[in-house]
Amino acid sequence: MNIPSAPERVTLNITNQCNLNCLYCAVSSTKNAPGDMKLEEWQAVIDELARIKVFNLLISGGEPFLRQDFPELLKHIFKYHFRISINTNGTMLNDQVISLVSESRRLDNIQVSLDGPDPETHDAIRGRGTFEKVIRGIKALCRWKTPFSFFVVVCRNNKDCLGEIVRMAKDLGASQVTFSTLLPQGSALAHLNDLFLSFDEQKKVESELRYLKKRNPRLVRGSLVQTIEWMDMIGRVGSNKGKPVTPNKITSCGGSVSECSIRPEGWVIPCDRLWDYKVGNVKEESFQSIWLNSEMFRRFRERYSRNMDYFEECRDCPYSDICRGGCPAVPYYMGRGIDGWDPLSCFRVFSGEIKSYV
Numbered sequence: 045m046n047i048p049s050a051p052e053r054v055t056l057n058i059t060n061q062c063n064l065n066c067l068y069c070a071v072s073s074t075k076n077a078p079g080d081m082k083l084e085e086w087q088a089v090i091d092e093l094a095r096i097k098v099f100n101l102l103i104s105g106g107e108p109f110l111r112q113d114f115p116e117l118l119k120h121i122f123k124y125h126f127r128i129s130i131n132t133n134g135t136m137l138n139d140q141v142i143s144l145v146s147e148s149r150r151l152d153n154i155q156v157s158l159d160g161p162d163p164e165t166h167d168a169i170r171g172r173g174t175f176e177k178v179i180r181g182i183k184a185l186c187r188w189k190t191p192f193s194f195f196v197v198v199c200r201n202n203k204d205c206l207g208e209i210v211r212m213a214k215d216l217g218a219s220q221v222t223f224s225t226l227l228p229q230g231s232a233l234a235h236l237n238d239l240f241l242s243f244d245e246q247k248k249v250e251s252e253l254r255y256l257k258k259r260n261p262r263l264v265r266g267s268l269v270q271t272i273e274w275m276d277m278i279g280r281v282g283s284n285k286g287k288p289v290t291p292n293k294i295t296s297c298g299g300s301v302s303e304c305s306i307r308p309e310g311w312v313i314p315c316d317r318l319w320d321y322k323v324g325n326v327k328e329e330s331f332q333s334i335w336l337n338s339e340m341f342r343r344f345r346e347r348y349s350r351n352m353d354y355f356e357e358c359r360d361c362p363y364s365d366i367c368r369g370g371c372p373a374v375p376y377y378m379g380r381g382i383d384g385w386d387p388l389s390c391f392r393v394f395s396g397e398i399k400s401y402v
Contacts, residue, residue, distance in 0.1 A: 045348055047301065050335065053100035054093055055305035055316055058086060059111045064133055064170050066157075068197060068232035068239060071106070071319050079309040081327065083113045087120050089306065089326050094124040096332050101126045104316070106308065109136035115144055122148045129153045131195070135174055137181025142188045153219065154185060158194040159201065161208035168201055182216050193220040198268055199239040203249050210256050210264060222266035223253060225388055227317060228402050229377040236402070243396060275394045278366055291352040294369035296389065300344050304335070314344055317373035321382065347372065347383060355385040357398075363391045378402060 060077045062069075069075060081089075093101070101121060108114060109132060121128060127150050134156040145151055156178060160166035166175040185192045194213050198206070206223070213221045226232060226239055241249060250272050257264045257273075299314030300323075306312055310327040312334045313319060323341045324334035335341070352364040361367070367390070375384025378401060387393045387400035 045301075045345060047336065047345070050093075050096040050098050050332065051301075051303050052098070053102060053303040054098050055102040055104055055303070056086070056089075057104050057106065057305060057307050057316070058108050058114070058117065059106040060308045061110045062105060062107045062133070063110060063135060064107070064174060066133075066170050066231070067235050068169070068199065068226055068230065070227065070230040070232075070316065072231040073320060074307070074309075075106070077309075080111070081308060081310050083116055085310070085327065086117055089310075089331060090120055090124070092331050094126070099125075099127060100129070102129045102131065104131040107133055107136060109141055118144060122150075126150060127152050129155060131155045131157075133157050133170065133174070134178035134181045137178075137184055139184055139187070142184050142190055146188050146190050152191065154190060154192045155195050155222070156182065156192055158196055158209065159199075161205055161212045165202050165205055169199075186217055191219055192217075193222060194218050195222045195224065196266075197224050197226050198241070198249055199226045200241055200245065201239065203241060203245055206249070206252050207256060210260060214260070214263065218263070220265045221263055223264070223268040224266050225268045225271065227371070227373060227377070227388075229317065229373060230319070233377065240402065271389060274368075275391055278363055278391045279395070281366060291358070291364040292367055292369075294347050294350050294352060294354070296368035296370055297347070297372055299372075300341050301348065306331075312338070314341075315373075317371065318376060318382075321376065344372075344382060350383075354383070357385040357387075357390075361392065367391065374402065 059080045060074045062075055108130060111117065128148060129152050130145065132154060145154065158166065158178065159169040163175040167173065182192065196209055210221055228236060232239060253264065253269055253272055257269055299318065304312060304314055305316050306326060310325045311322040312324050312326060312331065313321055323338040326334065352358045352367050352369060358364050370386025370389030372382050374386040374388055376382050387402055392398045393400045
């Protein structure tokens, strides 16, 4: 396949340090580990990304605002053309921090993680006292008129208060509420029985999100909402049972094609969901060399040259001509390899025809 000379977006995970202990942390394997790249190393990477015409940067971690030289790093980014977004748990937001990030007109969004509309729900996932700190931070963003959104991982803990989260987001002035599926990775693997939704619970969540999306079409977004809309479309189109089917190409993931991520120690990965799938290190070779020549990237990209019937579970599936293949992180972290079948994106699992292995 033809690969662009540079990705459109790169996520810079600038530190492993984090002040919380979330039950579903996707990067728990390196949480608070030493080895963050030095300021000058990150500056050199940013210089290269600007030179090869990467357009968008997402700054994340860990918790990015814990990095002591964050002001210097951000000022270096501001020298260039990048559109910028920042992911944060929200506990470190204050007037001093926000005044710094608001200096650039190219700041598109600060995405704040939120697990519930009240301390009881939110703190059960992230730790005691975190909800109050997040709300304080959000009010500071409002004072500075800084654009922000909420990122919500839907799980058993917050499944019954999604409407309250949306109402709170509207009241506070959020631009979006991004709902995401809980993935079986990181520390969530130890809590799947407590956090993962049953089939019946999932159906109720889908119904609620359809309603919330209809009432708030611009506010309610996210990968989970997109999945529900996609599954509903497949349901309307129907299957091709009894008819010849030409399986679709696997096209669902933009990792290694339009985007990728860099970990705090310099490791390049297809995306944050594949935290442990390392393809090369920017401390050892240039980012563009890794992007264009990495053997691990080449193997990962082979996924896009395959049809849906590459997956054993998808052979003879009457929906394989419209399915797109799902997320490779799900089978990867469930021990089925990077080329495995993703049941969380399967219409037959969605409709109850077959069961998921998650």
